[in-house]
Amino acid sequence: xxxxxxxxxxxxxxxxxxxxxxxxxxxxxxxxxxxxxxxxxxxxxxxxxxxxxxxxxxxxxxxxxxxxxxxxxxxxxxxxxxxxxxxxxxxxxxxxxxxxxxxxxxxxxxxxxxxxxxxxxxxxxxxxxxxxxxxxxxxxxxxxxxxxxxxxxxxxxxxxxxxxxxxxxxxxxxxxxxxxxxxxxxxxxxxxxxxxxxxxxxxxxxxxxxxxxxxxxxxxxxxxxxxxx
Amino acid sequence: xxxxxxxxxxxxxxxxxxxxxxxxxxxxxxxxxxxxxxxxxxxxxxxxxxxxxxxxxxxxxxxxxxxxxxxxxxxxxxxxxxxxxxxxxxxxxxxxxxxxxxxxxxxxxxxxxxxxxxxxxxxxxxxxxxxxxxxxxxxxxxxxxxxxxxxxxxxxxxxxxxxxxxxxxxxxxxxxxxxxxxxxxxxxxxxxxxxxxxxxxxxxxxxxxxxxxxxxxxxxxxxxxxxxxxxxxxxxxxxxxxxxxxxxxxxxxxxxxxxxxxxxxxxxxxxxxxxxxxxxxxxxxxxxxxxxxxxxxxxxxxxxxxxxxxxxxxxxxxxxxxxxxxxxxxxxxxxxxxxxxxxxxxxxxxxxxxxxxxxxxxxxxxxxxxxxxxxxxxxxxxxxxxxxxxxxxxxxxxxxxxxxxxxxxxxxxxxxxxxxxxxxxxxxxxxxxxxxxxxxxxxxxxxxxxxxxxxxxxxxxxxxxxxxxxxxxxxxxxxxxxxxxxxxxxxxxxxxxxxxxxxxxxxxxxxxxxxxxxxxxxxxxxxxxxxxxxxxxxxxxxxxxxxxxxxxxxxxxxxxxxxxxxxxxxxxxxxxxxxxxxxxxxxxxxxxxxxxxxxxxxxxxxxxxxxxxxxxxxxxxxxxxxxxxxxxxxxxxxxxxxxxxxxxxxxxxxx
Numbered sequence: 001x002x003x004x005x006x007x008x009x010x011x012x013x014x015x016x017x018x019x020x021x022x023x024x025x026x027x028x029x030x031x032x033x034x035x036x037x038x039x040x041x042x043x044x045x046x047x048x049x050x051x052x053x054x055x056x057x058x059x060x061x062x063x064x065x066x067x068x069x070x071x072x073x074x075x076x077x078x079x080x081x082x083x084x085x086x087x088x089x090x091x092x093x094x095x096x097x098x099x100x101x102x103x104x105x106x107x108x109x110x111x112x113x114x115x116x117x118x119x120x121x122x123x124x125x126x127x128x129x130x131x132x133x134x135x136x137x138x139x140x141x142x143x144x145x146x147x148x149x150x151x152x153x154x155x156x157x158x159x160x161x162x163x164x165x166x167x168x169x170x171x172x173x174x175x176x177x178x179x180x181x182x183x184x185x186x187x188x189x190x191x192x193x194x195x196x197x198x199x200x201x202x203x204x205x206x207x208x209x210x211x212x213x214x215x216x217x218x219x220x221x222x223x224x225x226x227x228x229x
Numbered sequence: 230x231x232x233x234x235x236x237x238x239x240x241x242x243x244x245x246x247x248x249x250x251x252x253x254x255x256x257x258x259x260x261x262x263x264x265x266x267x268x269x270x271x272x273x274x275x276x277x278x279x280x281x282x283x284x285x286x287x288x289x290x291x292x293x294x295x296x297x298x299x300x301x302x303x304x305x306x307x308x309x310x311x312x313x314x315x316x317x318x319x320x321x322x323x324x325x326x327x328x329x330x331x332x333x334x335x336x337x338x339x340x341x342x343x344x345x346x347x348x349x350x351x352x353x354x355x356x357x358x359x360x361x362x363x364x365x366x367x368x369x370x371x372x373x374x375x376x377x378x379x380x381x382x383x384x385x386x387x388x389x390x391x392x393x394x395x396x397x398x399x400x401x402x403x404x405x406x407x408x409x410x411x412x413x414x415x416x417x418x419x420x421x422x423x424x425x426x427x428x429x430x431x432x433x434x435x436x437x438x439x440x441x442x443x444x445x446x447x448x449x450x451x452x453x454x455x456x457x458x459x460x461x462x463x464x465x466x467x468x469x470x471x472x473x474x475x476x477x478x479x480x481x482x483x484x485x486x487x488x489x490x491x492x493x494x495x496x497x498x499x500x501x502x503x504x505x506x507x508x509x510x511x512x513x514x515x516x517x518x519x520x521x522x523x524x525x526x527x528x529x530x531x532x533x534x535x536x537x538x539x540x541x542x543x544x545x546x547x548x549x550x551x552x553x554x555x556x557x558x559x560x561x562x563x564x565x566x567x568x569x570x571x572x573x574x575x576x577x578x579x580x581x582x583x584x585x586x587x588x589x590x591x592x593x594x595x596x597x598x599x600x601x602x603x604x605x606x607x608x609x610x611x612x613x614x615x616x617x618x619x620x621x622x623x624x625x626x627x628x629x630x631x632x633x634x635x636x637x638x639x640x641x642x643x644x645x646x647x648x649x650x651x652x653x654x655x656x657x658x659x660x661x662x663x664x665x666x667x668x669x670x671x672x673x674x675x676x677x678x679x680x681x682x683x684x685x686x687x688x689x690x691x692x693x694x695x696x697x698x699x700x701x702x703x704x705x706x707x708x709x710x711x712x713x714x715x716x717x718x719x720x721x722x723x724x725x726x727x728x729x730x731x732x733x734x735x736x737x738x739x740x741x742x743x744x745x746x747x748x749x750x751x752x753x754x755x756x757x758x759x760x761x762x763x764x765x766x767x768x769x770x771x772x773x774x775x776x777x778x779x780x781x782x783x784x785x786x787x788x789x790x791x792x793x794x795x796x797x798x799x800x801x802x803x804x805x806x807x808x809x810x811x812x813x814x815x816x817x818x819x820x821x822x823x824x825x826x827x828x829x830x831x832x833x834x835x836x837x838x839x840x841x842x843x844x845x846x847x848x849x850x851x852x853x854x855x856x857x858x859x860x861x862x863x864x865x866x867x868x869x870x871x872x873x874x875x876x877x878x879x880x881x882x883x884x
Contacts, residue, residue: 092268099268129271
């Protein structure tokens with residue numbers, strides 16, 4: 001290609017960056033949004049005191065949400081369900097997908113703990129009716145019950161269900177649903193901003209040479225490696 | 230039996246503990262019931278069956294205002310019973326939970342208020358919830374206080390009540406005058422949780438009310454409207470759908486606000502895109518699309534240009550498809566194929582007809598109905614019908630089977646499709662007759678249900694159109710002269726009209742067919758004559774006159790019979806004949822039909838023509854026709870000229 005890229009020097013670039021005015025309060029809101037969404041209650045409280053930034057949700061509700069998350073991480077599904085229902089009974093009543101995911105996780109925990117008979121009874125009484133309502137639930141249920149058929153369930157084709165990652169997946173879904181019910185975005189804004197930064201840089205790469213941010217954790221501007229053709 | 234933790238938490242045990250005198254036991258039991266039924270339809274139903282709902286409502290009703298835990302838990306249980314199961318809503322309402330829940334809305338504890346508001350909102354989401362009559366001043370004030378509350382759940386309840394109960398234009402006006410539109414716009418810009426319910430209320434307030442719509446679009450110099458247009462692009466699918474619905478409501482009553490081609494295209498594309506959603510949103514989207522393009526040819530064109538038909542057909546072929554969604558897609562397709570020929574031909578080339586035919590056998594009556602309507606729409610195309618290869622026994626046989634469907638609306642829709650299919654092509658008519666279709670149609674023409682009767686006679690009328698002699702006899706044999714005569718005298722004018730049109734098609738063409746109206750002592754011709762002279766609806770008289778005109782094209786005896794019926798005075802106090810009345814009337818079709826009759830009666834080739842001419846002249850009919858040479862209706866005018874030309878040939882014409 002014949003078109004040569006425009007070269008922007010570090011001085012020029014920094015001058016331009018300095019011209020962009022970002023309000024301190026907006027930056028603080030971004031940080032608060034991150035702390036609240038990720039559930040760092042204590043940090044959020046400290047940050048509120050230090051910066052005067054008001055969180056958009058009641059900080060007590062974060063504690064409750066984190067308690068649900070903790071119960072799920074430790075495999076106590078029943079406790080988690082009760083806590084979600086105390087927070088807001090609508091969440092699981094109006095979200096069959098999520099409710100099924102929790103029931104499925106409960107079944108997985110029963111199987112993990114070797115409570116085979118209880119697991120079968122639970123699958124039959126509680127999960128089978130959900131499978132009748134929804135074809136994809138039925139498939140998931142069949143997969144989960146298949147765990148019982150193997151001597152060493154962890155090594156079987158559906159052994160992944162016993163992975164800790166399945167618990168985390170369930171916990172994340174529940175966390176997102178609680179956040180949505182509290183009028184909160186389910187993902188923090190900061191990571192998507194960083195993604196946009198990376199995307200914008202790669203778009204710009206096609207047109208110009210300029211100082212990059214390569215290490216997102218430091219945000220230091222690095223000069224482009226001059227490769228002139 | 231394993232010692233499961235839930236063994237003493239079976240529904241009957243828990244119900245027993247709900248009735249316990251001990252507060253703590255009661256509270257624990259309530260929580261346990263709540264945790265069992267949330268998300269679990271089976272459990273809800275089994276508790277409802279055991280009669281748990283009145284017990285819980287009783288706990289709610291008797292707890293004091295300071296028993297916040299009992300209030301919260303019982304309200305939450307009631308809310309869950311009302312969520313997703315109609316029998317639950319019914320049980321809750323029957324147990325008198327409504328006033329208790331409203332009462333605790335003013336409790337001083339926020340959590341109690343939250344629980345009550347949530348439960349009431351659940352109830353108001355059901356069609357079974359009673360209408361909230363806010364035209365009463367006190368109730369309006371209360372509703373406004375809900376809507377203006379700081380508590381999001383309470384505000385949401387206010388909006389739910391509006392979307393459930395605002396129906397009449399008086400109700401819409403009251404809310405609009407109370408500033409509710411402005412409040413809802415503010416809510417749209419606020420909390421995410423309130424946006425959807427605010428959009429729903431907005432749609433309820435503006436629906437079919439052009440006065441409120443013009444107020445709404447001018448609100449804040451158009452900011453409200455542009456806000457809704459923005460929400461069509463929102464990231465949440467349900468919000469997009471509801472915003473589309475508000476715009477559709479605006480476009481239906483005041484199309485001037487939705488002229489912009491950009492927003493129209495955006496609406497169409499957004500709704501089609503929403504079909505990708507796997508939940509309720511995707512199920513409702515095709516219905517909204519159908520409403521948007523309903524009866525609007527320009528929008529059909531636009532939809533065709535942006536490949537909506539192709540996309541809809543693509544979704545139609547996705548399996549498994551949810552029944553509601555299938556119904557919606559069929560409804561949208563029917564709408565799209567209802568007017569434009571190129572829509573119909575594109576539909577047929579997409580080769581999805583077999584899927585629609587399959588849907589004729591669906592378990593759900595709504596789907597079967599929608600499939601019939603879709604076929605009716607597509608078969609409006611004379612061109613495609615005559616091409617012949619699309620519609621064969623694969624479509625005709627299931628349609629005939631639907632004629633004895635247990636659901637009336639399916640039967641009516643099947644009749645509609647059959648009426649089109651049998652219109653005019655030999656092969657399909659004979660397929661239809663061979664598979665026993667006539668028998669079913671005749672049965673339905675005797676139904677007690679007037680709509681069924683009407684549609685059955687209409688289908689028979691179309692089947693009779695240009696049918697060969699054998700076919701006509703086959704129908705008459707099944708229908709019988711006496712049934713046909715009673716249909717001509719049916720209490721419903723619309724059925725009289727179709728029955729007469731059926732006879733008109735029967736006597737069209739060959740002289741032999743005319744004999745049928747004279748059989749059994751002239752039962753049919755006499756009924757026709759009576760209707761022509763007594764019916765008050767012009768449409769009935771038009772068809773009756775065409776029957777007489779067709780009969781007048783027969784032999785001398787036939788013509789004389791028509792003369793008899795036309796020249797008798799319509800009632801004793803008038804000396805005027807019925808045909809004079811029609812010729813002088815304002816209905817142009819009736820004038821045309823009447824002149825046609827005279828054309829056939831005075832046709833010069835027949836022996837008695839000259840004599841009939843003289844009698845018509847003496848009755849003042851010829852001079853009446855002469856006065857019509859410049860009739861505003863072209864059809865009538867041309868036929869008048871034919872009469873006058875024929876008259877020139879009679880010796881006494883110059884007199």
